Amino acid sequence: xxxxxxxxxxxxVLSVVEREAVxxxxxxxxxxxxxxxxxxxxxxxERLELLARDFDGRFVLGPRLGLxxxxxxxxxxxxxxxxxxxxxxxxxxxxxxxxRRRGALQICVATSPSGWTDAVPVGTSRPAKSGPAAQVLLAxxxxxxxxxxxxxxxxxxxxxxxxxRRGWAHGPDSMAPGSAAYAVPVRTKExxxxxxxxxxxxxxxVPATPSRTLSGALIDSAASLSDALRRTRGEFVPAGxxxx
Numbered sequence: 331x332x333x334x335x336x337x338x339x340x341x342x343v344l345s346v347v348e349r350e351a352v353x354x355x356x357x358x359x360x361x362x363x364x365x366x367x368x369x370x371x372x373x374x375x376e377r378l379e380l381l382a383r384d385f386d387g388r389f390v391l392g393p394r395l396g397l398x399x400x401x402x403x404x405x406x407x408x409x410x411x412x413x414x415x416x417x418x419x420x421x422x423x424x425x426x427x428x429x430r431r432r433g434a435l436q437i438c439v440a441t442s443p444s445g446w447t448d449a450v451p452v453g454t455s456r457p458a459k460s461g462p463a464a465q466v467l468l469a470x471x472x473x474x475x476x477x478x479x480x481x482x483x484x485x486x487x488x489x490x491x492x493x494x495r496r497g498w499a500h501g502p503d504s505m506a507p508g509s510a511a512y513a514v515p516v517r518t519k520e521x522x523x524x525x526x527x528x529x530x531x532x533x534x535x536v537p538a539t540p541s542r543t544l545s546g547a548l549i550d551s552a553a554s555l556s557d558a559l560r561r562t563r564g565e566f567v568p569a570g571x572x573x574x
Contacts, residue, residue, distance in 0.1 A: 529544065
């Protein structure tokens with residue numbers, strides 16, 4: 331215990347809910363806390379999104395805890411990305427990048443430029459409204475997030491459905507004008523998309539359908555990144571990236 335009363339009580343509540351969804355009565359019985367105290371702390375944790383309610387009104391772990399876990403996995407992913415991207419660039423001769431979505435922006439968090447196009451520095455951001463990476467970063471979001479993300483976007487719901495169906499996206503590269511790109515999703519064990527792995531280059535080198543060499547290189551790189559996520563209890567699940 332921390333020695334700070336309210337934190338210790340909140341920890342007890344979270345420990346109970348961590349095991350399974352509970353009603354208030356069950357929370358009181360399992361925590362040993364007085365009913366008013368258990369209720370007050372549970373409601374406060376709910377306001378902070380550390381707890382939530384299921385369809386039956388029971389307390390469950392909230393979305394903020396999941397996001398904290400995802401952020402830890404993203405950090406490990408960024409640390410693991412440079413050698414993987416360098417190998418991918420060497421194998422394909424194309425720019426290799428890792429991108430994440432922050433609200434309405436897509437941000438380059440790791441890169442290995444090939445020299446075919448102007449280098450895109452780490453930290454470069456663009457509106458998440460166009461390009462293959464933006465499609466991949468949005469395609470598997472929940473309906474409300476999809477609706478917001480599609481407002482003003484240069485792609486539509488039907489295109490995102492196609493991305494979900496085939497597991498990858500292709501199109502003009504919004505990070506490097508005059509270039510085209512492929513992008514595949516990076517997922518956690520829970521299948522949440524946390525990043526997009528992208529290959530970019532001149533239009534003639536990035537046709538609408540990837541060759542077996544390109545698709546194989548992306549899949550192999552995805553497998554390498556999966557190891558980094560597994561070490562933080564995450565897992566990369568390569569999408570069905572079919573080549574010709």
